[in-house]
Amino acid sequence: MAIPEFLMKAYFDNTLYQYLIFLVTVAAAVIFSRIIYWGIQKFVKKIAAKSKNRFDDILISVSEKPVVVYIILFGVHIGWGMLSFPNFQKIPVYYGHLMYMSVVLVTAWFVSKLLRGIIDTYLKPFAAKTTTDLDDHLIPIIGKLVNIFAFVIAIIMILEHFGQEIGPLLAGMGIGGLAFALAAKDLLSNLFGSITIIFDKPFKVGQRIKLDGFDGFVEEINLRTTRLRTLEGRKLYVPNAKFTESIVENVSQEWARKVKFEIGLTYDTNAVKLKKAKEIIRKILIGHKDVNSEKVFVHFTEFGAYSKNITVIYWITDKDNILKVKDDVNMKIMQAFDRAKIEMAFPTQTVEIKKSK
Structure with missing residues (x-):
């Protein structure tokens, strides 16, 4: 089969036909990587899950995405072999640098994921069994330091690839150390x-x-x-x-939640009923299972503008159900006051009209 003439036109030392082969190779690598990814998800993970060794589960889980990128990079490299640039020698050099950086960074990504997987699978359960909380706080930080370490090594490798000596670079950092400290x-x-x-x-x-x-x-x-x-x-x-x-x-x-409020009784309430109201409140609070019975304070504290005020202070010991306990206490007080015919006050005014003589 003859190749169409327009595909034989050359650009940068290669024909369009060669570029097309390169693109087809890369596309094939992408498709193949997706098939591999699907196979890992569909079959390999299920097989690994049946084994007692958890390390293979970690390895498969953390490698599935880096493997996809590795396959695509391999496809790019195979396709690149179809091209040549005798008159543009810098292009292969740039390609080599770019490919090296890509492989190193993907490898750092894979290593960091693997180490994080090991930490999550082995160290976290171990830390959960210990009595101290120190390791529980340290493990997430160690995981992030592992990520940083992996990519720092990758950056050092890339710098060395470009001919940058690390020793003089670190020495030079000493000169700018003060500026860095201020910035950081x-x-x-x-x-x-x-x-x-x-x-x-x-x-x-x-x-x-x-x-x-x-x-x-x-x-x-x-x-x-x-x-x-x-x-x-x-x-x-x-x-x-x-x-x-x-x-x-x-x-x-907190050992318990403090609750403080006031109940205002009408000025029609006599001393007997006021004392009865205090006893009702104290009895309800002392008898409640989620209230500290040793710290209950109920006192007639004020002649207010519209009411005789009783100050109530108590502590709720069930810290997970604060609102529920307050609701229960308030409902019991209101129901007990209704039965005892004790009226709670609201803002009122008494207006006296004097008749002129």
């Missing part, structure tokens, strides 16, 4: 903040804290920031340096 001040502050959180342990993952007017649950502690989930459901990323500068209230560590 916030980064270092946040890093020291994360170290403070790990060792001082003002809170841990899963606990509720208050900081600078924000209220939420700690979801993750990272090298630079700590992620909170606010009570409104929003994600909040707090720089770790904030925790060394601000007052942090650990709500989860």
Whole structure:
């Protein structure tokens, strides 16, 4: 079969036909990589799941996407072999640099995923069994350091490939060390903040804290920031340096939740009924299973503008059901007052009209 004449036109030392072969080879590699990816998802993972060794599960899980990229890069390399640039010798040089960088970065990606998989599979369950929380905080940070380390090694390899000697480069960094320290001040502050959180342990993952007017649950502690989930459901990323500068209230560590409120009785309420009201409230609180019976305060504290006020203070011990306990207590007080015919007050005014003589 004759090749059409327009495909024989040459550009940069190669015909359009050669470029077409290159593109077809790359496209074939992409299709083949997708088939391999599908096969891993459909069959290989299921086979590996049946084995008792968890390492093969990790290896397959972390390698499926890097393998796809490796196959595509291999297809690009095979297709590139169809081309030649005798009059444009810099093009193959640039291609070689680009291919080397791609392989090194994909390998760093694969290594970091593999090490993270090992940490998640082996170290996290081990840390969960220990009594200290220190390792629970350290493991996510170790995972991120592993990522950084893998890509730092990759960057060093790339620099060496381009003929950059690492020794003089590191020595040169000493000259600009002060400038770097100034530029990285916030980064270092946040890093020291994360170290403070790990060792001082003002809170841990899963606990509720208050900081600078924000209220939420700690979801993750990272090298630079700590992620909170606010009570409104929003994600909040707090720089770790904030925790060394601000007052942090650990709500989860409270032994019980204090509740304080006032009940106003009408001015028609006599001393006998007022005393009865106090006894009703005290009895309900002391008898409630989720209220600390040793810390119940019920006192007639004020002659208000519209009512005789009783101040009530108590502590709820069931911290997971604060609103439910308050609702239960309030309903019981209201029902008991209705039975005893004790009236609660609301703002009123008495107007006296004097007749003129």
